[in-house]
Amino acid sequence: MKRILPVLFAALLASLSSRCALALESAPVVSPRAKVTLVSSVDTAGPDAALELGLRFVLSPGWHIYWMNPGDAGQAPAIDLYAPDASVVSDIRWPAPKVHVDGPVTTFVHEGNVLLPFGIKLPATTTLPVNVAAKARWLVCKDICIPEEGVFRLVFPAGPAKPSSAAPQFDAARVAEPAPSPYRATVGADGTLSLRGDDVSRIASARFFPADWGMVEHGAAQPASAGDGAFRLALTTGPAFDAAQQLAGVLLIRDRDGAERAQWIATAGTPAARAAAVRRVADALPADVPGAMNPSPPTSGPAPPFLHAVLLALAGGVLLNLMPCVFPVLAIKALSLTKMGTHARAAVRMQSLAYGAGVTTTFMLLAMLLLALRAAGTQAGWGFQFQSPLFVAAMAVLLSAIGLNLSGVFDISGRVVHAGDALAARDGLSGSFFTGALAVVVATPCTAPFMGGAIAAALTAPAGQTLAIFAALGAGMALPYLLLGFFPALAQYLPRPGSWTLRLKQALAFPMYGAAVWLVWVLGKQTGADGVLWVLIAIVLLALAAWLFGVAQSGAARAGVWRLASVLALSPVFVAVGQIPDLPSQTAAQGEDGVQAFAPQRLAQLRAEGEPVFVNMTAAWCVTCLMNEKVALSRPAVRQAFEQQGIHYLKGDWTRADPAITEFLRAHGRDGVPLYVFFPPDGAPPVVLPQILTEGIVLERIGT
Amino acid sequence: MKHLLTGRGALTRGMLAIALGLAGACALAAPKVGEPAPAFTAQDSNGRTVTLAGLAGKTVVMEWTNDGCPYVAKWYRSGGMQALQRDATARGAVWLTVASSAPGEQGHVDGVTANREMRDSGAVPTHFLLDPKGDIGRAYAAQVTPHMYVIAPDGTLAYMGGIDSIASADPADIPKAEPFARLAIEAVLDGRKVAKPVTRPYGCSVKYAN
Secondary structure, three states, X not given: OXXXXXXXXXXXXXXXXXXXXXXXXXXXXXXXXXXXXXXXXEOOEOOOXXXXXXXXXXXXXXXXXXXXXXXXXXXXXXXXXXXXXXXXXXXXXXXXXXXXXXXXEEEEEEEOEEEXXXXXXXXXXXXXXXXXXXXXXXXXXXXXXXXXXXXXEEEEOEOOOXXXXXXXXXXXXXXXXXXXXXXXXXXXXXXXXXXXOOOHHHEEEEEEEEOOXXXXXXXXXXXXXXXXXXXXXXXXXXXXXXXXXXXXXXXXXXXXXXXXXXXXXXXXXXXXXXXXXXXXXXXXXXXXXXXXXXXXXXOOOOOOOHHHHHHHHHHHHHHHOOOHHHHHHHHHHHHHHHHHOOOOHHHHHHXXXXXXXXXXXXXXXXXXXXXXXXXXXXXXXXXXXXXXXXXXXXXXXXXXXXXXXXXXXXXXXXXXXXXXXXXXXXXXXHHHHHHHHHHHHHHOOOOOOOHHHHHHHHHHOOHHHHHHHHHHHHHHHHHHHHHHHHOHHHHOOOOOOOHHHHHHHHHOHHHHHHHHHHHHHHHHHHHOHHHHHHXXXXXXXXXXXXXXXXXXXXXXXXXXXXXXXXXXXHHHHHHHHHOOOOOOOOOOOOOOOOEEEOOHHHHHHHHHOOOOEEEEEEOOOOHHHHHHHHHHHOOHHHHHHHHHOOOEEEEEEOOOOOHHHHHHHHXXXXXXXXXXXXEOHHHOOOEXXXXXXXXXXXXXXXXX | OHHHOOOHHHHHHHHHHHHHHHHHHHOOOOOOOOOEOOOOEXXXXXXXXXXXXXXXXXXXXXXXXXXXXXXXXXXXXXXHHHHHHHHHHHOOOEEEEEEOOOOOOOOOOOHHHHHHHXXXXXXXXXXXXXXXXXXXXXXXXXXXXXXXXXXXOOOEEXXXXXXXXXXXXXXXXXXXXXXXHHHHHHHHHHOOOOOOOEOOOOOEEOOOOO
């Protein structure tokens, strides 16, 4: 069994790092629905420069944002710009939209990759380098709608203007932009739009998108006709139609030769008062702007000194052994313990050192990976690996494989051995090393009580200190086993192996299956039923492969054929896991009574109104969080106290990456869940609750 | 051609979407202000039958809802919708909250769920109408949640449109906006003419069955 671990572990790390490579774009705001960045066509600026900026959306399949006139529903993006005083802003040059029809609701949308370009002319008095920041809000919809927002910053050093890496996107946007129409457009009282001009006879068909609400019905048919040197579209007038008012919008034209053109047309008349999408609001971002890209300083006091942090990490590591997350791995450790009784002391010492090295190395690798992700601008936090549905699925499959091995379905040693001494016999040091590694990967998402502060402090410290703290954490976690190795007197109290070890081994398969069930449930929360289907298919195929392999090992005739069949059954396991969508299908519903989804704006608003608020940051994969809810937060006495005191209960779900929640965690000196913060009424300073809750603790802290 | 994808390719796909979409959209005949409001018969969340004819002589307010829509959440979490409901019904208006989300879509509720949601949010409509087939929604051309309608005691439609003038999901905008729906309800209750009888509705699309 131990030999399969290194391979699977390496595969897991590889899958994690390939996922990370996608995020190497500067300062994006990322959600499962959209990745949004602020880009510029040039890298440098001078005083008096005319900059071309753009909000760039990479939308997940099926999701869309809205055009300047969203149509019957939806909302166009809006941008608040922070740039030097006397800067002159020009509005978004909207690309031509697409029609999106939902039954009787017609909207005008953008899908896929969209650049919304706009301009800013800096004043001659600009001092360089110049900061330009934008706070943007956009609505992103599929079958449901989610309002998103982000804060973006760009710094322009002085220098001759040279095209940036985003310049080709601006060029492409300019080419595709609706051009001013060469035709003369008029609109009749009945809503008929007429185009006149030299080559109007070229037009085969056209569709008009009104720039303003209410002038024409968005979803109505637009029958075309030609004659008298004009091309006509019979528009259906809307509730706000007025022939004296200017009718403006985009016309998508298909010519008789098949060419397609997008044009901006406007009739004579009073232009509509149209609110700008881009507004310059101030010189610089206010210091307290909440937003994903705006790191705020920790508010929970100064970071603990270095030595203090190391000791805390050591203690936290020891405690990590008691956290529920570690439970599946306890089975592996328990088995290692049963082995120790039989080995020579030197061998026992080597095994425990190898285990300790595995734990410590993996902690440091995770820390380095996390730091690298941070450096690349990703909003990763402790336990981030569990936010990847692929990782969760792979762990479920791995734990099932370990369980099947423990159940005795197959043996990795490849030779027929007598079960009683199978495990005690020949486990290499690498086996112990990777057992340690697995323990860390599975155990980390539950930050133990002492670890929350230590990890956050560690990740903000210089790199050398960071690694020292994580090494201490690993040493703490491995400490009980190191003690056993170095004080053989302790080991002699361990029972001698016998036939009962086989039974223990088989019994320990069940915690593994239990852990796999938990991970499948987490996956269900992340990806919905489809992900669950694929991971269960993968597990069934794996069980088939394990059984075929076991048959080959049990001395069957033509063992080679059985082994080949096993390999054939194993390969589609990876295909099935690969089917799991790495982007969740939709936001998890907040189905609980009296619980509101966490949003920074909501919190700020409630605080401004002087309302008391309780914030619970949780994740489906965080067992500590779920236990706290069970034993404390969901208890009738607590819920009743919340109700009586009018406390608003905001819950943030970090099961998937959420920059707003990561930001909130970091603002409270934490880097993972759980986190509980109570904001008393009338703006009194917030109280951070411990990470292990009881009914009494909650009631006391909210001042019942 | 390939590098012009944003403009040209989108155009083709857009045209196709139009052709496919118009068939459905043509069936829509929006009700008109000043004309009789479309009649309907519906089940409410308690299994009672509600007809528009049975409400003759009363001011009727209709509100399209979907509890998962952030624009609806703006109005319920701020307490603005509940206040509007209390004020209108206290003056004798009948308030009908309508859910036209199809089964399986966001905002689809059965009677029990609707009653629980109302209890939790403190909502006080006269009836919560269940419209899973979207018949009432289509008859009124309800496009968004929250889409608001006011029917005068004589059965004619007096107002259709947005709940207020600022299209956003941010509750902080409520006090800054012109309260279109509130002004319309008060005007009809006072027997006055509604100053702005048709306004731009905003919000999430109604999740009709396709």
